[in-house]
Amino acid sequence: MVAYRRFACSVAALAASLMTSTAFAQVPVKLGVLADMSGIFSDIGGMGAAEATKMAAEDYEKANPGKLKIEVVSADAQNKPDVSSAIARKWFDSDGVEVLIDLPTSAISLAIAPLVQEKNKVALFTASGSSDLTGKACTPNSVHWTYDTWALSHGTADAITKAGGKSWFFVTADFALGHALERDATAVVTQNGGKVLGGVRHPTDAKDFSSYLLQAQASKAQVIGLTNAGGDTINAIKQAAEFGIVESGQKLAGMLLFISDIHSLGLKTAQGLQLTTAFYWDLNDKTRSFGDRFATRNGGRYPSMNQAGAYSAVMAYLKAVEKAGSAKDGVAVVKAMRDAGTFDDPLFGRTSLREDGRVLHDMMLVQVKKPQESKRAFDYYKVLATIPGDRACRPLKDGNCPMIK
Incomplete structure (x- = not known):
């Protein structure tokens, strides 16, 4: 039983x-x-x-x-x-x-x-x-x-500033992401002994960047930091190429760039750009x-x-x-x-x-290939450095998250 x-x-x-x-x-x-x-x-x-x-x-x-x-x-x-x-x-x-x-x-x-x-x-x-x-x-x-904006800034801005790009001017999208990117990149530039000479803000989905780029040119900054994203970054880089900004000696720093942006720009325009990314398909x-x-x-x-x-x-x-x-x-x-x-x-x-x-x-610092270096569509990046996850992200104690005591 x-x-x-x-x-x-x-x-x-x-x-x-x-x-x-x-x-x-x-x-x-x-x-x-x-x-x-x-x-x-x-x-x-x-x-x-x-x-x-x-x-x-x-x-x-x-x-x-x-x-x-x-x-x-x-x-x-x-x-x-x-x-x-x-x-x-x-x-x-x-x-x-x-x-x-x-x-x-x-x-x-x-x-x-x-x-x-x-x-x-x-x-x-x-x-x-x-x-x-x-x-x-x-x-x-x-x-x-x-x-996040901290990781992007401590990848791209850190590498460019340490390579000699000490003076910066920011062209920033006037919304939360743009503000955070500019804030975090500014901190990296100044920590590395650089200086921000100024900046200008533009509305989201701007079509004409001529006035913003002219202000950036007039600043004589070594680096023009593009603290925007998507179509805005694409339009800014295309118009900068039309103005001959890079040829005249200033450097563009895309603080948030994606492989789809590089595809839209084409390697002839985008070649040499450095950016920080979390993922690369190849x-x-x-x-x-x-x-x-x-x-x-x-x-x-x-x-x-x-x-x-x-x-x-x-x-x-x-x-x-x-x-x-x-x-x-x-x-x-x-x-x-x-x-x-x-x-x-x-x-x-x-x-x-x-x-x-x-x-x-991990995050990666990459450089956009020259047209002759690319073997096919979307073969666009050369990995310059890998940033370990514990260094790529802001230290826990510095975030001021209210859940962390």
Whole structure:
């Protein structure tokens, strides 16, 4: 009789476990890609970020059949914090979305972060750059994956200043990312004995940079720092070439450049530019495999670091959901991501999540190849230096994240 009862209890426990597992697998984990689908940042995120998210979901399901049922939705953020907040709130309140991916501008991310915390969801900041997201605006629900303004500045500005570019003039996009880039780059320049001679700010999606570039020329600064992004950076570099700025002896420093920007500029215009990036598709066999798969699905265009960030962040998030046992508690999922410790990400190498929400991985200082050095489209970078993750990111004690005591 005792043996029978033990057997019956074991069967009941097994049945309950199977029912729980089956029920969990039938609950979809809904991922929301909130990206710039039609504006100046669409090439660096956009539908490519949605495609990278779908690739991560498919790869996870293939490797872990029956564990989670994943659904991906997407929307155009229109680069407006109010529009993005309204979409996110509807997704959270009515549509069952548990996590946001991409978030194309720092202004959007800074607006979304407190909402995500209020709703106890998760934000994977894979396309926004302000280092404030892991500083004064940090939350237990936020993960800053790809890059930030501190890392970019301590890569590009540090290398150029140490190489002799001691006087700077900034052409800055007048929004949160631009302000943060200029602030963090200025700190690096001055720490290295350089001097900022001035700066000018322009609206987002500016078409005519002539007046800004003339002011930069008149400053006689050795380096013109472009603290903007996307279409604005492309337009500024193209018009600088028309003005013969580099030929006249000044140097351009693109503080936030993507491989899609180099593709749009062409190597004849972009050659010699130095920039800091978190990802390059042609770095090793794993990145090349992902890059080729992505290009096949994305009209032949290879992934930007933001699109690679979307893939890797989503993959890490799904593994954490499995570990946490539910996607409903955002804080618990982020904790599970952090508890994973240091792991070998196929696209970013050794990777870990810090207490302030910053993801640590290597960054690379690269130089754009000359046209004759490139063997095919998107073969654009020469890696000059690899910056280890613990040096590429701002020290934890310097961020002023209120969660860190």
